[in-house]
Every structure is written in structure tokens, then in C-alpha cells.
Amino acid sequence: MSFLLNGFHSLSPRFRTRQEEVLDWLAETHAKAEESLRGKGEMDSSLSLEKMKERVSRFCCGPESIGKRGSELADFSHRDWERMEIFPVNRAAQGPAAGARNDF
Numbered sequence: 854m855s856f857l858l859n860g861f862h863s864l865s866p867r868f869r870t871r872q873e874e875v876l877d878w879l880a881e882t883h884a885k886a887e888e889s890l891r892g893k894g895e896m897d898s899s900l901s902l903e904k905m906k907e908r909v910s911r912f913c914c915g916p917e918s919i920g921k922r923g924s925e926l927a928d929f930s931h932r933d934w935e936r937m938e939i940f941p942v943n944r945a946a947q948g949p950a951a952g953a954r955n956d957f
Contacts, residue, residue: 865923866924870921873916880909882940884904886947887905887946889942
């Protein structure tokens, strides 16, 4: 018995965001999470938003390499920290366990 796979087509993700905006979101989210941990006495030193932006710029692909990102997760498209599904840095600075992220 043989099978033939055909009829492939791509599906666009619900949310598309410019890489520059994603990098800003990433830096802000990490800074917010670190701030939350520091408030709970779990961290001694502070990484400001500017320092986070420097790190993101150093270690992530810039907008000249990636124009836009697509995602089915709305978290990357806003900064309403109470509405975050996977990155609730106000409630759980380190985020949910890998299993919860995989389930999503």
C-alpha cells in the first residue's frame, strides 16, 4: 500500500508583529519579570530596561535579519500583563512550566 501526500498550503498565524516590536516586548517582559523577582527578595541585582534592551540587541536577530514574526499567542501583541496567557510576569515571574507551555 502506498500513500501520496498532496494539497499542502500554508496558514498564516493570527498575530504578526514586526521584529523590532517583538524585541522591545522581550526586553520589557524580562525586565518586568526581574523586577518582580527582586520585589520578592529572590534577586539581588537589578537589570534595568535599558540593560535588557542591550542584551536583547546583542543576542537576538535584529530587524534587518527578520522582518516580522508570527504567533498564535496574543501575549506578544500587547503589554496588558494581567491578560498574559503564557507570560504572566506579574503573577509568576518565571512563567509556567514547560508542560503548560507545550499544552498551549
